Amino acid sequence: MGFFHFDGYHMEDEQGNRSGYGYEYLQHMLLYADWKYEYVGYDKSWSEMLGMLERGEIDILTSAQKTKDREKRFGFSKNSIGKSKTIVTVKSGNTRYMSGDWRKWSGIRVGMLKNNSRNESFAAFAREKDFLYVPVYFNDMQKMLRELQEGGSIDAVVTSNLRATSSEWVVAEFSPSPFYIITRKEDFALLHEIDDVLSKLQADDVTLEESLMDKFYTPKNGSELPFTVEERKYIENARRSGRRFKAMLNPEWEPFSYRDEQGRPAGAFVEIGKLIAARSGLEFEFITTANREEHLKKKESREADIILDLRCDYNMAEKRGYRLTNPYIHLNVTKLSLKNNHGDMKTVAALRFSNITEQFIKTYFHEKDIVFYDTQQECVDAVLAGRQDCLFLYAGGAQLVMNRDITNSLVANVIYG
The missing domain is CATH 3.40.190.10 (Periplasmic binding protein-like II)
Known part of the structure; x- marks a missing residue:
């Protein structure tokens, strides 16, 4: 099994404990296959892994995007095991290269991994946004990331969003595409077995990919969130003006939202609201009501800026004058x-x-x-x-x-x- 180091996807700590999106996906596959894995190549690059697969030094490699060259050289699983995007990141605090302000990107020095398919998608992106850039190539991901943080020879890096970011801002995301498991071209029996396993696994666990993305790629703090130029300006203006956004909660929905013994808002939704406020830099004022009836009336009156417990119903939200976020909790x-x-x-x-x-x-x-x-x-x-x-x-x-x-x-x- 090709197990290259890629933070968030393949990780191994000092005690040899493995984790990551790719690792856990492989573990779920074992529920449907009588396999035993040997993990190879943690110190190798992605391009080196492709060579090892071609030479028969490994049997399986995951996270491969389809390209014409790769499809000629390798066998691809019928089903993908996730979707990824090309991302451009800068060092946290670098406000020169912000999403949407493409004119200022002209001349940007971009760190890239050699022979990475993301380089082609970035080139297309630069043509679309009409800016020129200077590519700076690296053989090693960690060296490239250190150069971004400490060296000063590059302004940004182009990678996949399957990499967990740290002390970086994601300033652009584009070119979403599926990724697959690949084998040697001639390994028909192994590829057939992989296809069978994936079909069963994905039929039984339709939320696996989403849950793994949430587990390994949710930003740890607000400095890593990909706010656009306009969004960051909005947040800064709100902070300067001292604006407090009114967030309303149902007072009788324990354990999700209720009032504690001191009458203060409490519950899971309150904690989620506090995290949103902390990570966005906005300030929330939690509004409680006397009972469910008053809560419903205030929803209708549009008194609050934010409702943290609105059911996912676009018709209801539109009638009340609100926009829905993506769902953040699913309740049976x-x-x-x-x-x-x-x-x-x-x-x-x-x-x-x-x-x-x-x-x-x-x-x-x-x-x-x-x-x-x-x-x-x-x-x-x-x-x-x-x-x-x-x-x-x-x-x-x-x-x-x-x-x-x-x-x-x-x-x-x-x-x-």
Whole structure:
């Protein structure tokens, strides 16, 4: 197995512990194949790895993009194992070369790895944006990155976003493309086995690639986020003016958002909001409301700049005058009922002003079979007392209820994701 050093993709610490996107993908493949890996070439470059594969010194190499030359020389898996982009990074704090201000890029000295396909995509990018650059070639990634931080002979580096960045700003991302597993051209049996494994793995775990990208490539701090020139100006102006962005939360959605014993906003969504504020450089003011009903009314009034718990519904967001980010949490719906209730769930304890009530319960239960309550605890008490057969909560909230049920009378079943 070709295991070249590439921060974020292939890593090995001083104790020999391996990690990274590519490494973990290989481990997931072992669930479907009776293989044992031998890892070779941690001190080798990518171009050296290609030569080793061609000479038969390794059998498998991952993260290969398709080029005409490579397709002539190697066998490619039918399915890709992810998508990557070309990125351009500068040393953190270098504001001369910012995204969108391409005129200032003319004459930029760009560090590049020899024989890297990303060099071609950068050349096309430079032609598109109409600026000239000076290429400076390196054989070694680490040497190139040290030169960016300490040497001064280059202003930027061109690499793949499969590299975890450190003390750098990503000032451009482009040319997204899939990457594959490759073998020697004549290794038909091995390539067929790889294709079979990938088909099974990807059918069973459709979120694997996304979760690995989140795990190994999420920026650790705000200095690594790829803000554009306009975005950085916006952030700086907001900080200078002392603007505080109002962020609203549901006060009755424990453990995600609630008020602690001192009445302060608390919960997972609050912590996420604090991280967003810290890493962006913006300042948030968390707004709490007395109850769910007031929370819903304030959503409608557009009083807040940011709503941290809006369900991913473009129609709802548009009607309320908000734009949606990408989803940042996925919550299953869970049914809670008494363990000794083995019959049909005929009546349901429903929480007023809840997404689940509006989007799930009213779809599957007749109005006459729904009994509304103001708080989550009232719904739980109704089921424990046998007044209704069940209630529905999001995972997390349901787990909290189960943990607090000292009678051990409830059973939880995930309904859908």
